[in-house]
Amino acid sequence: MNTATPYFTETHPLICKRLLRAIRVIWLAATVVFIISIFRGVVLYIDGGTQDLHFIHQVVNSTLFAPYIPTMIYAGWIAESQPRLGTQIMLVATLIMLSIQLAMNGTQAVHVMFALPATMVLAGFFTNNHVFKKITIAVITLITCLTTFELIGIKPYHPGSQGYFGIRSFIYIGLMILATYILIQVIVRDFFVIQQDLTDEKQRAEFIATHDPLTGLYNRYYSEQSFDHFFVTMEKYESGFVLFMDIDNFKMINTRFGHEGGDFALKVIAKRLKAVTKNKQAIVCRIGGDEFIILLICTPDGAKIISQQILDTVARPFDLHNESFQLTCSIGISTADKNSTFREIYRQSDTAMHRAKYIGKNTLIEHDQAHTDKELAHAQTLASLQQALVRNEFMLHYQPQIDLESGAVVGLEALIRWKLGDKELQPDQFIEMAEQYGLIHSISTWVIQQACQDCKQLHDQGYPQLSVAVNISALLLERNNLAETVANSLRDTGLPPHALELELTESALFQQGSTSGNAQLQQIRQLGVELSVDDFGTGYSNLHYLGQLDVQKLKIDKSFVMQLTNTPNKANDLAAAIIDIAKRFQLKTVAEGIETPEIAQILQGMKCEVGQGFYWSKPVSLESLLVFLENFQQNAKTAHHSQ
Secondary structure, rough: OOOOOOOOOOOOOHHHHHHHHHHHHHHHHHHHHHHHHHHHHHHHHHHHHHOOOOHHHHHHHHHHHOOOOHHHHHHHEEEEOHHHHHHHHHHHHHHHHHHHHHHHHHHHHHHHHHHHHHHHHHHHHOOHHHHHHHHHHHHHHHHHHHHHHHHOOOOOOOOOOOOOOOOOHHHHHHHHHHHHHHHHHHHHHHHHHHHHHHHHHHHHHHHHHHEEEOOOOEOOHHHHHHHHHHHHHHOOOOOOEEEEEEEEHHHHHHHHHHHHHHHHHHHHOOOOOHHHHOOOOOOEEEOOOOEEEEEEOHHHHHHHHHHHHHHHHOOEEEEEEEEEOOOEEEEEEEOOHHHHHOHHHHHHHHHHHHHHOOOOOEEEEOHHHHHHHHHHHHHHHHHHHHHHHHOOOOOEEEEEEEOOOOOEEEEEEEEEEEOOOOOOOOOOHOHHHHHHHHOOOHHHHHHHHHOOOOOOHHHOOOOOOOOOEEEEOHHHHHHHEEEEEEEEHHHHOOOHHHHHEEEEEHHHHHHHOOOHHHHHHHHHHHHHEEEEEEOOOOOOOOOHHHOOOOEEEEEEHHHHOOOOOOOHHHHHHHHHHHHHHHHHOOOEEEEEOOHHHHHHHHHHHHHOOOEOOOOOOEEEEEEHHHHHHHHHHHHHHHHHOOO
16 A cells, blocks of 8 residues: 555544544444354254254354454554554455455345445545545455356355346446545545644644744743643753743833834844754743743753853844844743742742842842742732731821920821731831832821821810821822822811921932922922921931921931930030031921930930930820820929929
């Protein structure tokens, strides 16, 4: 048979499965026929004994039919590994079996004649067109021989047969064979055209599902699906690695050359990655944007060498719109074993890559679990911080501010706290994170609103002299809605504007100059809200801007205040100088961090107006503050007169 053209069973896995099923059905059916034949032989033996011609014929017929069954079983077994050979055995065995049955039985085997078109159908669907034509010729030859036997007077072995087939039967059978041939040709041709279209469409769908359409590399879906199977093939001396690569400053390409230029650059990078990993146990994937991952099996030293080759290759200049352009990349490496999961290794390599970007880009960083655990904790804290307002986890504590001359409580500083589970976090544990991730605006809005509401409640309960000071981040001045936020909070709570004070650091105030931030401060002052410079002396201490800005207070940082009794001469001079500057600019001074009566006395002698610190009270909740206010006023006056 022709070996140049493959059988359909070799090129279509689905057709091969159908072949195995067809062979199984054939030998099962043949087994049933054989059992019936034996049963009929037994009946004939009982009726006529061994001398009965029908019994003798039945024994011979069954004996000749019996080898067909194991032959078909063998054909099914061999077809699992060699579909072509299995198909050939099935067809040849079937034709031989049918020829024997028709030659022995003649007209008594007319029902066998229907198996001939069935054999042609099997040949049409399981082989190729060349073999199908040969099978058709073999069937026609068989019918011609049987008709010739009838014409020359040869009789069948079957005692009850009336002979073979005459010319009329030959014509009918020939027409049936011809019709079968034409029908199968049409059906098979259309079937395999449809089958090929479906196969091509399936391949296209699989390609789209597993490949990046821009670069032709595998995508993240494929890398995740092939992850477990890929690393199973590692040898004892090899290790599995995942390289997470991100192109540095890729936005610059899109900004300068547009998305067309960015797409061209990605294709160049993809081509270079394929060149570096060629002939290596590697799968290169683009997972989105300018990010790529490489699944790699090699030695640990080999992974570093390949990673360095990637860094060097990516950094080679390329021409883009008639300009020479150069990109770099950052790579994070994590080690995978046969028990690793894709998500775990992906996260580790991604973290390592971001660390590489953080320390300067164009470099390679290996995953470090301890560092990753710290970053994971950071990420968990950030996720909780993003939900803290919704969950009502923030609270305000208040530290009283005392008039050093009269001993009366004249104000409060609002200090935020975060109730995270069973922990109470201080501002220095989350404010920087809030600023970094843009959460400070919503948090500050809540603080201003809550502080105004609590201060108004204190006014209503008999403490109208109190004002409340709120710390404001420098980032709030970069937006144009701080003045609006303050105005809305005052309006909603009914707090008099003079009872609210905003504290800003020197850097926040003196970096504004003539920007919109300075304009916002002017709008806030027009509302009647006071402004104070927080932690004065630790920042710029720009006296030029201090004279221009409309502020009412200077807060002396506690780092100066706490040293007043330790190094009295130098500390006294610094504190006295700050107070003197404030007097010359007609500003009030507030000293924070007062922990002893000696420090309070020293500051009072320097004419500092207001103090706050643990000497009087640590920051407390509003409920505890009410208790403090009820008991403090008289005690403070008594202590003041006794000094």
